[in-house]
Amino acid sequence: MKRCAQLIWMLALTFSVDVRAGPGHMHGAPEGAPSQAGAPGDAHAVQHAVELAMYDSMRYAPSTLTVKRGQTVRLLLRNQGRLMHEIVLGSADEIEQHRQAMRRDPSMTHGAASMAHVAPGGQAQIVWRFAQAGTVHYACLLPGHYEAGMRGRIEVR
Ligand SMILES: [Cu+2]
Numbered sequence: 001m002k003r004c005a006q007l008i009w010m011l012a013l014t015f016s017v018d019v020r021a022g023p024g025h026m027h028g029a030p031e032g033a034p035s036q037a038g039a040p041g042d043a044h045a046v047q048h049a050v051e052l053a054m055y056d057s058m059r060y061a062p063s064t065l066t067v068k069r070g071q072t073v074r075l076l077l078r079n080q081g082r083l084m085h086e087i088v089l090g091s092a093d094e095i096e097q098h099r100q101a102m103r104r105d106p107s108m109t110h111g112a113a114s115m116a117h118v119a120p121g122g123q124a125q126i127v128w129r130f131a132q133a134g135t136v137h138y139a140c141l142l143p144g145h146y147e148a149g150m151r152g153r154i155e156v157r
Pocket of ligand 1: 058084085086140141142145150
């Protein structure tokens, strides 16, 4: 599975476009890579919806969420700032791998269902099924954002 994820990153790097090009850039392939954090959910099976705001103070609100194991959740992301923000969902390892990839190429595209860029004033959603009990992390990995504290946790019980 690791190798598969690496391949996806390599492809993403190959086809990267500039995120500053505007809100029209593409991301959100129909399927995300399977993850310890769960898997893309079926929009018709949503059991729980959560709004997650993104601020230029490099914070998400809320920064901690609790969901039930096995639940399909709609995360509605609203960027309340004037800067681009993103969300990447994953295990601690996945977040770290992505952080390093973003450091090498901050303009990389986000093709997986577990991540989204959200333009200033805009919104996006992720439908995700949290399959396992544990902690799933979310983070904004645009340069400097994570380091400034733009991250949160989802406790799956
Ligand atoms: Cu951000």
